[in-house]
Amino acid sequence: MKHIYLIVAILFLFTACANKEMKLPNQNSSKNTTITNTNTNIYTPSSIFTQNNNEEEPEDFRIAIIFPSKVVGKYGNSTINSVIGYLLFQNKKFEIESFDSEDESFENISNTMDEIKNKGYKKIIALFTSDALSKIRNISTFSDMEVYFPLISRNDAYFITSPNFIYGAISYENQMKKLLELSTGDNAEFYEESSIGNMLKGIYERLVPNIVVNQNVMQSNNNFKSMVTNEKLKHTNLMLNTTLVKSSIILSQLYAYETENGAIMTTQLNFDPLILSLTQYEDRLNLILANSIEDTDPKLTELLYLLDTDIKYNWVNYSTLVGVNYLFSKNKNALIKNKIVNQEVLYNTHLYYSTKSSFKKLELK
Structure with missing residues (x-):
């Protein structure tokens, strides 16, 4: 239209x-x-x-x-x-x-x-x-x-x-810093071997000294059962430094296998309405996204x-x-x-969560 x-x-x-x-x-x-x-x-x-x-x-x-x-x-x-x-x-x-x-x-x-x-x-x-x-x-x-x-x-x-x-x-580093304000426990990361994936991985590893799980997501693989059922992943705050399609599959499998993780965090890389249609609402209940666009x-x-x-x-x-x-x-x-x-x-970083059909700004106290 x-x-x-x-x-x-x-x-x-x-x-x-x-x-x-x-x-x-x-x-x-x-x-x-x-x-x-x-x-x-x-x-x-x-x-x-x-x-x-x-x-x-x-x-x-x-x-x-x-x-x-x-x-x-x-x-x-x-x-x-x-x-x-x-x-x-x-x-x-x-x-x-x-x-x-x-x-x-x-x-x-x-x-x-x-x-x-x-x-x-x-x-x-x-x-x-x-x-x-x-x-x-x-x-x-x-x-x-x-x-x-x-x-x-x-x-x-x-x-x-x-x-x-x-x-x-935009500053992915500032976005990660803002996201990590929500992290009160152990931290984990999924990343891809790509130019953007390696860049985000480098930033995350500079900001987080102790990473409980630091998992490379193979681009040719869409079955992540062994990753999402990893016992070490329980109760961690998971950073998704993965592209949109991979992130959507991971979110779906985390919910399907009832992984008991904490907050799932991601940067501007996944702040896209397409993620709302690629996943179910239940898949995104713990998802927090960073966005610097005003x-x-x-x-x-x-x-x-x-x-x-x-x-x-x-x-x-x-x-x-x-x-x-x-x-x-x-x-x-x-x-x-x-x-x-x-x-x-100068960019500000705002945090968002998803509803069934949109993103809503997260107001931190």
Whole structure:
């Protein structure tokens, strides 16, 4: 249904706004996409956009997005949509252009940044991972621009001190610290051998000196009877550093085999409404989830929903939204609750439990 709404909205924008122009140059190239909006009065049937009656127009909103498609391909489109949605919501003239560096090699990043510089962009959203930092520090082009990294935390970038770099990744460490406030007894962990699994495992082991059960969940295995019936698991507080599907199976089997564990805890990794449909309510009775995404303007949320972009549960999209808002407002508006201080986004961590059909915030006394 949302796709029907999107088609209607797009048709309306193109037919009802004679002075609005959206250009897609270089359509034969998969390297770049440019979208230009020259109108300041945009209307839609659902009133998502409002008329701007300010007599004085600020400088046009111009921003470039650079991403390595072979590394973060699954995030590229939704990140671009997050920025487009924000700029449309602002109801100002804007230009956004995407640049694909393909990978995180020094040569490709450097060449792509030269192209961005030659086109005069000063504000950049860079969808690189922490693995690219060692190359970025040696590319002088970055020093002339204000750059936001949605996927990198300042802890990952401890050896880069450039004042024009801003880091926006959520803090899994802070989320685990918050979850561990609920732990009053022994602690256990299930984790997967993956990049995210190993990262979470490392954080957890730094925070918890004595782990009673520290179990690797094999990716090829979906029968965890021997794991969940482990006598050592009884009455422990279990941290699930496993992906959504594995976590759902584990929760189901913990309940099915009547494991007498304490709190079951997990980070943003599993804060997803899909877990509500993959498990029964009884499976989740002891489950506590951490979330650092804040509520934002409902009209903006709906606009992004029409663009097939989720900012309620997808933290990368939300981080991008925080970043683009900061690049153009510098903490001066109340659209986004999170502030950026000392070159990093300040995230709060909230704990949630699940009802039969939703998540509810856990209020700690």
